[in-house]
Amino acid sequence: MLTRAYQHSLNGSSRPEGLPLLEVDDISLRFGGVKALTNVSFTVTQGHVHAIIGPNGAGKSSLLNCISGIYHPQEGQIRLHTGGGQDFRGKDVQEGQHLLTQLPSYKVARLGVARSFQNIELFSHLSVLENLMLGRHIHMRHSVLASMLWFGPARKQEIEHRHLVEEVIDLLQLQSYRHKPVGALAYGIQKRVELGRALCIQPALLLLDEPMAGMNAEEKEDMARYILDVHELAGVSVVLIEHDMNVVMDISDRVSVLDFGKLIADGTPDEVKADPAVIEAYLGSDTEDDEVKDAERRMQERTDV
Amino acid sequence: MAMTATGVHHRSYTSELRLRATRAEYVRLALMGVLLVVVPFVLDNYWMSIANTILIAIIGAVGLNILVGYTGQISLGQGGFLAVGAYTSVILSDRMGLPTPLAIALAVVMTAVVGTFFGLPGLRLKGLYLAIATLASQQIIEFLIRRDYGDFLTGGLGYINVERLGFLGFQVGGRDVFERQWYVILAVLAVLSVVAARNIFRTGLGRSFMAVRDQDIAAEAIGVNLTRAKLTAFAVSSGFVGLAGALTAHYSEVVSWEKFTLEVSILYLAMIIVGGLGSIAGAVYGAIFMTLLPVVIRNVANALESVVPFLGSQLPAVQNATFGLVIILFLIIEPRGLNRLWERIKEYFRFWPFRY
Numbered sequence: 001m002l003t004r005a006y007q008h009s010l011n012g013s014s015r016p017e018g019l020p021l022l023e024v025d026d027i028s029l030r031f032g033g034v035k036a037l038t039n040v041s042f043t044v045t046q047g048h049v050h051a052i053i054g055p056n057g058a059g060k061s062s063l064l065n066c067i068s069g070i071y072h073p074q075e076g077q078i079r080l081h082t083g084g085g086q087d088f089r090g091k092d093v094q095e096g097q098h099l100l101t102q103l104p105s106y107k108v109a110r111l112g113v114a115r116s117f118q119n120i121e122l123f124s125h126l127s128v129l130e131n132l133m134l135g136r137h138i139h140m141r142h143s144v145l146a147s148m149l150w151f152g153p154a155r156k157q158e159i160e161h162r163h164l165v166e167e168v169i170d171l172l173q174l175q176s177y178r179h180k181p182v183g184a185l186a187y188g189i190q191k192r193v194e195l196g197r198a199l200c201i202q203p204a205l206l207l208l209d210e211p212m213a214g215m216n217a218e219e220k221e222d223m224a225r226y227i228l229d230v231h232e233l234a235g236v237s238v239v240l241i242e243h244d245m246n247v248v249m250d251i252s253d254r255v256s257v258l259d260f261g262k263l264i265a266d267g268t269p270d271e272v273k274a275d276p277a278v279i280e281a282y283l284g285s286d287t288e289d290d291e292v293k294d295a296e297r298r299m300q301e302r303t304d305v
Numbered sequence: 306m307a308m309t310a311t312g313v314h315h316r317s318y319t320s321e322l323r324l325r326a327t328r329a330e331y332v333r334l335a336l337m338g339v340l341l342v343v344v345p346f347v348l349d350n351y352w353m354s355i356a357n358t359i360l361i362a363i364i365g366a367v368g369l370n371i372l373v374g375y376t377g378q379i380s381l382g383q384g385g386f387l388a389v390g391a392y393t394s395v396i397l398s399d400r401m402g403l404p405t406p407l408a409i410a411l412a413v414v415m416t417a418v419v420g421t422f423f424g425l426p427g428l429r430l431k432g433l434y435l436a437i438a439t440l441a442s443q444q445i446i447e448f449l450i451r452r453d454y455g456d457f458l459t460g461g462l463g464y465i466n467v468e469r470l471g472f473l474g475f476q477v478g479g480r481d482v483f484e485r486q487w488y489v490i491l492a493v494l495a496v497l498s499v500v501a502a503r504n505i506f507r508t509g510l511g512r513s514f515m516a517v518r519d520q521d522i523a524a525e526a527i528g529v530n531l532t533r534a535k536l537t538a539f540a541v542s543s544g545f546v547g548l549a550g551a552l553t554a555h556y557s558e559v560v561s562w563e564k565f566t567l568e569v570s571i572l573y574l575a576m577i578i579v580g581g582l583g584s585i586a587g588a589v590y591g592a593i594f595m596t597l598l599p600v601v602i603r604n605v606a607n608a609l610e611s612v613v614p615f616l617g618s619q620l621p622a623v624q625n626a627t628f629g630l631v632i633i634l635f636l637i638i639e640p641r642g643l644n645r646l647w648e649r650i651k652e653y654f655r656f657w658p659f660r661y
Contacts, residue, residue, distance in 0.1 A: 068526055070522065070525075070526070104525070105522075105525045105526055106525045106526075106528050106529060106530045106531065109525070109526055109527055109528035110528050114526075114527070115526055117523065117526075121520045121522060121523035121526075122519075122520065122523070123515060123516050123519035123520055123523070123524075124519055124520075125515065125518075125519055125583070126512070126515055126516075126519065130512055130515075133509065133512060134509075134512050134513070134516050134524075134527055134529075135527055136509070137509055137512070137513055137516075137527055137528050137529055138527070138528035140509045142508070142509050142510040142513065143510075144505075144510065144537065144540075144541055146508075147504060147505045147508040147509075147510040147511065148501035148502075148504050148505055149501075149504065150504035150507065150508070154504070154508045155319075155322065157508075157509070158318075158322060158507070158508060158509075159318045159319065159322070162318050197527060198527075201527060201528065
């Protein structure tokens with residue numbers, strides 16, 4: 001058991017380890033005639049780092065958007081399980097489930113599903129501190145009159161929530177950027193701030209959309225370390241989209257592979273690595289299809305003439 | 306208390322959350338206070354009336370900046386909302402016989418409600434599209450008060466004469482003390498408005514407004530209810546504007562539709578752009594600047610009339626042209642407004658003798 005010197009638990013889930021946390025059940029998502037996702041099903045287990053991989057345009061981000069309520073799939077359900085254990089306040093929580101596919105995205109966030117975006121979506125005019133404090137939004141009360149008065153509940157609340165935010169700043173080593181506007185920060189730092197903002201929600205489930213895209217090896221290593229810290233120290237379950245296979249195979253407990261909106265493999269990293277369908281999707285293969293070979297031959301003949 | 310910004314080492318979150326940390330900042334605040342107190346003793350009635358107009362404009366501009374500068378919802382309905390505040394307060398106090406402070410408070414609530422209603426398009430529209438939608442609210446309100454169906458508002462006169470302000474046994478006096486007494490009332494309300502608005506933006510409520518402005522999808526993904534945040538911003542902003550409208554009515558003692566046209570909406574928009582979008586201080590500077598500018602132009606034109614007679618005879622044209630020129634110059638020299646200009650001056654002295 002790892003110990004941590006922090007006062008606050010960053011894990012917002014009340015689910016005991018090993019039980020199903022998120023069930024994606026046969027979802028299909030279409031944009032007009034474009035089928036972004038077709039009959040995708042998998043289960044994320046509490047306490048796992050669950051990677052979703054696939055070539056570009058496979059529907060990974062669409063899937064994440066479905067989970068966080070930004071898109072609503074035409075068919076299928078996504079269920080988030082809660083309870084069965086204790087929450088971060090130490091209270092026993094009854095088992096229950098929420099149908100994420102029917103909720104608007106801010107309500108999904110209120111259930112503790114936090115996310116980062118592929119293209120950084122920070123509040124660029126605000127400081128790092130303000131961005132992280134916004135992660136506390138769902139845990140705060142926002143009365144207009146109390147805010148105007150400042151002295152009293154509003155100030156007390158600001159200070160109260162600052163404690164957890166400072167722990168996140170400490171965990172992600174953002175101390176020196178605390179008061180800098182995020183728009184002016186380096187790309188790698190912005191990615192870290194985005195992870196921090198999601199952590200401040202005290203997530204039950206953390207969705208990370210390419211947290212290491214566009215980073216050099218060193219930054220990637222740092223980011224992988226932060227994700228593992230979050231996962232091991234706080235016990236947060238993570239769903240991760242990533243293109244770097246070394247990272248994925250190293251840190252994830254389970255991998256789902258998408259290709260053209262379909263789930264082609266789902267298993268442990270070793271199982272997925274050996275799966276012929278995955279190898280074909282990533283590397284392509286010599287086709288066995290006679291019609292394709294025929295067409296290729298005719299094209300060749302035409303160019304010869 | 307630290308002398309300079311480099312000597313500030315906060316030991317508690319309470320001290321860090323204070324708006325001012327250095328002695329220089331407190332000295333500037335005290336000077337502002339002294340200035341506010343000294344003004345009625347040095348200015349004559351004419352300049353006092355301008356000071357009062359500025360104070361009302363400050364309340365209105367702060368309100369508009371909450372919506373446009375902080376929440377990113379462009380609004381051209383300012384004039385209409387001022388009118389709602391003005392008419393509501395006057396009808397409630399003079400015709401229904403409510404005590405004036407209560408009437409003004411109810412006018413604030415009424416304007417907040419109307420503002421929220423006309424904010425509904427903001428849930429679907431952004432940017433220029435929303436600007437056009439709020440332009441409709443301006444036109445609708447202006448149309449209603451101008452036509453005055455059933456003579457409900459003005460009783461067929463086209464305008465309402467407002468009784469001299471009085472509350473709790475106090476009555477604003479005649480010509481010699483009128484402006485000075487009003488100055489005290491308006492200064493107190495303007496300071497309270499500025500402080501209240503400033504406070505909003507150091508709490509979670511204000512942060513959620515700014516989050517909506519910067520990235521609405523991300524704001525929703527961290528649990529901000531967009532509908533609620535936008536409508537709250539419309540309500541709070543319109544509340545301030547309603548207060549400004551009600552005060553305009555009671556101060557000028559006559560209410561008519563000409564005071565609440567689209568021109569007023571655009572003037573207020575110009576105030577917050579020149580002052581600095583997304584800053585309370587900017588709204589204050591903008592209100593002062595845009596109210597003083599026409600007066601200064603007129604005085605300069607009058608002074609130069611003997612030398613350049615054209616200035617006097619074509620005063621309105623000269624005024625408009627100079628007005629436009631100054632705004633254009635401002636947008637070129639410092640697009641982030643007077644507030645940013647002032648910050649740059651402060652930075653220059655803070656870093657002196659170094660450049661940065």
